[in-house]
Amino acid sequence: MQIAETLASSAALDNGNMEDFYREATRIVAARLLWETAALTKPDQEHVLNVLRPLGAPLGPVMDSESFNAVLRTRKPVLGGLGPYQASIGKQLVSLRVPVIRDGELRYILTIGLLPDQIAAILGQAGLPAGWAGAVIDAKERMVARTPDTKSANADAKTPAVQEAIARGGSRRTQTREGVDVETIHRVLAGTEGWSVNVGVPLAELNAPVFRSLRLLFGGMAASVGLAIALGLVIAREIARRRRMEALESTAALLDSENRGALAIDAAELGTWRWDLHTNEFSGCSRFCALLGLPSARLGETRWLADEIFAVIKPSHSSALTSFGAECLASGKSSSVAFQIQSDDRGEYWLRAAGRAEGRPNHRHIIHGVLADIDVSKRAEAERSHLLRRLASAQEEEQRRISRELHDQIGQTVTGLSLGLKALEQGLARGNNGEAATEQVRWLEQLAAQIGRDIHRAASDLRPTAIDDLGIFKAIEAYVAKWQERYGVRVDIQTFGRDNPLPTDVAAVLYRLVQEGLNNVLKHAQASKVSLVLERKSEVLALVLEDDGIGFDQETSQRNVSGGGRAPGLGLSGMKERVALLGGKIALESAAGKGSTIFVQIPLEEPVKVL
Numbered sequence: 001m002q003i004a005e006t007l008a009s010s011a012a013l014d015n016g017n018m019e020d021f022y023r024e025a026t027r028i029v030a031a032r033l034l035w036e037t038a039a040l041t042k043p044d045q046e047h048v049l050n051v052l053r054p055l056g057a058p059l060g061p062v063m064d065s066e067s068f069n070a071v072l073r074t075r076k077p078v079l080g081g082l083g084p085y086q087a088s089i090g091k092q093l094v095s096l097r098v099p100v101i102r103d104g105e106l107r108y109i110l111t112i113g114l115l116p117d118q119i120a121a122i123l124g125q126a127g128l129p130a131g132w133a134g135a136v137i138d139a140k141e142r143m144v145a146r147t148p149d150t151k152s153a154n155a156d157a158k159t160p161a162v163q164e165a166i167a168r169g170g171s172r173r174t175q176t177r178e179g180v181d182v183e184t185i186h187r188v189l190a191g192t193e194g195w196s197v198n199v200g201v202p203l204a205e206l207n208a209p210v211f212r213s214l215r216l217l218f219g220g221m222a223a224s225v226g227l228a229i230a231l232g233l234v235i236a237r238e239i240a241r242r243r244r245m246e247a248l249e250s251t252a253a254l255l256d257s258e259n260r261g262a263l264a265i266d267a268a269e270l271g272t273w274r275w276d277l278h279t280n281e282f283s284g285c286s287r288f289c290a291l292l293g294l295p296s297a298r299l300g301e302t303r304w305l306a307d308e309i310f311a312v313i314k315p316s317h318s319s320a321l322t323s324f325g326a327e328c329l330a331s332g333k334s335s336s337v338a339f340q341i342q343s344d345d346r347g348e349y350w351l352r353a354a355g356r357a358e359g360r361p362n363h364r365h366i367i368h369g370v371l372a373d374i375d376v377s378k379r380a381e382a383e384r385s386h387l388l389r390r391l392a393s394a395q396e397e398e399q400r401r402i403s404r405e406l407h408d409q410i411g412q413t414v415t416g417l418s419l420g421l422k423a424l425e426q427g428l429a430r431g432n433n434g435e436a437a438t439e440q441v442r443w444l445e446q447l448a449a450q451i452g453r454d455i456h457r458a459a460s461d462l463r464p465t466a467i468d469d470l471g472i473f474k475a476i477e478a479y480v481a482k483w484q485e486r487y488g489v490r491v492d493i494q495t496f497g498r499d500n501p502l503p504t505d506v507a508a509v510l511y512r513l514v515q516e517g518l519n520n521v522l523k524h525a526q527a528s529k530v531s532l533v534l535e536r537k538s539e540v541l542a543l544v545l546e547d548d549g550i551g552f553d554q555e556t557s558q559r560n561v562s563g564g565g566r567a568p569g570l571g572l573s574g575m576k577e578r579v580a581l582l583g584g585k586i587a588l589e590s591a592a593g594k595g596s597t598i599f600v601q602i603p604l605e606e607p608v609k610v611l
Contacts, residue, residue: 282303292371548595
């Protein structure tokens, strides 16, 4: 009974895994001599499986419906009697039925088919002396097994002498079918609801030693039954222990997986959330609430009505979040949406929600997902887009400047040269003296020299030839010398590692950084001294540009920009863009009245070329 109950508690029946249960039941049946088969039946008498037949094969009707209905009624194990002939198996069996209950619901009835022949064999092995007769009677007073004539057991065999002994609750003298006068002794088996063992002792042997032997015999039988019960308990405990270990291992694996997932979410600074569209309610972790600027519970998740969540989202972005939810429910696939939040502390900032709805189509109503802060990347993207537009505008302006310079300066000089040549031609034609002609030629030479200087200056602005002719460090030194001479601001320049050449693209960017940095000092700093340090290391190029000008308050400047004020000058923005294209870093330090310092670092391994 204990082994049958242990099999009924199999973990394979927790989730309806019939293939695993079929293998487990087949193994246990093969190990039990008394067991012929194990079958699983639903409460509506629909057969699920029988280990004597392949899984999924058609099975016959339920036999011994009385014991089956007794299990339905009591939800307790029931030992039936000797059943009728079972056509699907080809044998008469004794049914041991055990309920399979999960979560308070009777899901199946497990039936163990016991062999009457094996019961008779066990009875014969009990050591009855020659001439004695033994019989096992079921609760319906039908003979299940008999010794020495085991083949006489059948569902209709009645035992009048035994019935009278059972009714009298003691013993009765009768005659066996072999013609031996015996005293019938009757004992009811505990826990079987009426099954009994009956032993017929020949009257000729009834004496005190025989009765002592009889007591010893029953004691031995009781010890055998006790040993069988103990063995069943040991097996049941072992199976239960294995189930507990498997459950603990599964729980530990699940907990480890959840911990790794939670660690990844924490490391990514993500907030987890759940949106139930039936109740129109959000629930989320503390990080989710913090990202939305909403208070959260100390422990566990915090619940919010959807209207409270939509209240902190910019009205123009609410429809995008609604469409995101509808798309998740319709497709069942992962989706994402970016939207802006209105907060008293942070103002307006960007978040991205990514999620997915599980379940069958038209049955999905819950979306699970994560929430991330993308404000920095969004602002960087917007700043980059704005900078690219400004660079395009600056490029157009530079082209217009060059056009004006060519027209106003070089064009006028060329016009003057052309007029001078024409006048010279006319003078020579009239036969003017040589001195006037010589003076005219000298003036024309000056105009030609001026044209050459103007062309050289325009070309230098477009691409400094000194970089190719002198090298980047000498080209910068030459440019700095001309700059300080022209504007009267002293520049202290120091260079290190100049013996190692720089890549062409890095050299061009470095030259432009120095140009734009000095121009910013000239326009905004009101400085009297500038310090410039260039250091070429094996893996990085460092530039430090420091002035002693008026400086500015960085926090105030940042708030003005965030509040829609004037953006940083094109010079500094251009420097940032050039450095970013090379994968470098640029930082600015400044304070009102204490000057400004620009720090630049450009990696020299696999640089990105400037277009």
